[in-house]
Amino acid sequence: MTALSGENIAFIGLGLMGRPMALNLEKAGAVLTVNTRNPETLNAFEDIGIATAGTPADAAAEADIVIICVADTVALENVLLGEDGIIDGMEEDTIVIDMGTTSVEATRRFADAVEEAGGTWIDAPVSGGTQGAENGTLSIMVGASKEDFARVHRVFDVLGARVTHVGDVSSGQIAKAANQMIVGITIGAVAEAFSMADEAGVELEKLRSALTGGFADSAILQKHGERMIERNFEPGGKVVTQRKDLFQALEFSEGEMGVELPITRLAMELYDELIHMGDGDLDHSALIKVYEED
């Protein structure tokens, strides 16, 4: 039994996240056509017998569902609206799913463009990192109408362990923005508490153990707290990405809705400081380094 037997899916963007997601769809029986900027990656997919397309338009041409998993809004705009982009190739009734983290404003603009071309937009950003992508255990936050969500639910079930239909189009990206705000600020909370306790001579491993199971406990205390203790700042989630996500949340909330987010703003400034220190490509748990400066 394969969950997606005969389903025509185009997959655009085969980076660290997209590659294992595409392979999971193939394993589940989807008839896959892939496209990505890097020719070597494309060849590697061809070598294992997966159909490739030279442009996003060609990949989208035969697909009922087009999934996009690219790095940022600029790349997304390119594969969607650029030359030989998805809009150029897709038929009517195609469902276009953006699984990257995209601003709410851009999401609405792209959703309109796809609808004008006769298609449907779904925003479905994920959390859970490359490990979640490989194991098919991503958390997926979906913005779509009830009907559209029902039409693609089985695809999300292959990719994720926790699929939440948050609300209409753009709700997925709003949930992802909330996710990134809480993650970015909680890293700051743990970094600040650890810096205080470390300077006072408390062993951080014992502190973390003392806080485990209480109200201060969190996924961040466990995972990112451990990284801070071990000084292991291999990314995971990069500082520059965290900074970008906080900026997008601020732009949307303060700029578009007039809801002030003072802690989010301060957290963004602290990540900025880290970027000015030359540490933008480290894991966001490296925020603790800001507290070690004079």
Place this chain on the structure above:
Amino acid sequence: MTALSGENIAFIGLGLMGRPMALNLEKAGAVLTVNTRNPETLNAFEDIGIATAGTPADAAAEADIVIICVADTVALENVLLGEDGIIDGMEEDTIVIDMGTTSVEATRRFADAVEEAGGTWIDAPVSGGTQGAENGTLSIMVGASKEDFARVHRVFDVLGARVTHVGDVSSGQIAKAANQMIVGITIGAVAEAFSMADEAGVELEKLRSALTGGFADSAILQKHGERMIERNFEPGGKVVTQRKDLFQALEFSEGEMGVELPITRLAMELYDELIHMGDGDLDHSALIKVYEED
């Protein structure tokens, strides 16, 4: 089998936390003498056959271990160093355990006073609330020498489910300060993310569900997030207490050690705003109300 058979313990402070803790010690076989400011509470203990003392000095006179669980540093100073205080009554070699949340500076001062009187100080603040106190499932963060910790470990095992020997005297209070910083800031993170999403029309219960299990998940998202959604601000932990704990952390870290805590400071200012709105006695999850003001 009773864990504390024949152990002479004085218990000072029979408030919401102290009362169930004292009863758990009695159940475990301790020979208890209790003291508290409220005469009615004292009578109630006498009525169930527990020895009472009119002053902290009298309570401490026969005890090997004196446990203090009072509301704040002023009350602690009174029962310890005031007229007919513990220091006046205790014998040499008495172990005095402070289970309240006390500033690091005051802890060191009180520890010195008890040591001068021939006794030993242990700081053992707790987290887990009245429910944890009743069920004997508190998290206890202990600052003590290895030897002293070993001497009283069995008492903590009766009161708590998670007992961590963090380090030497005052380390327990440093861990508690770190706990309160993380709790206070994480509440801010969740309040800010919820306010943004709510204004954007996302259903908060669905948002919380979407974030559950990912990096944004925490005890605060689950417990205090639920309170925000249900608008149930019955304390739990009061705003004024949270504010006091953040102030103590700042005073210690910035004042005594020169480690700046910008997010903690901003969080304290937001709790101050809530106090100025007249909401100081609500649960700290009421911080979300600050974001609803103009």
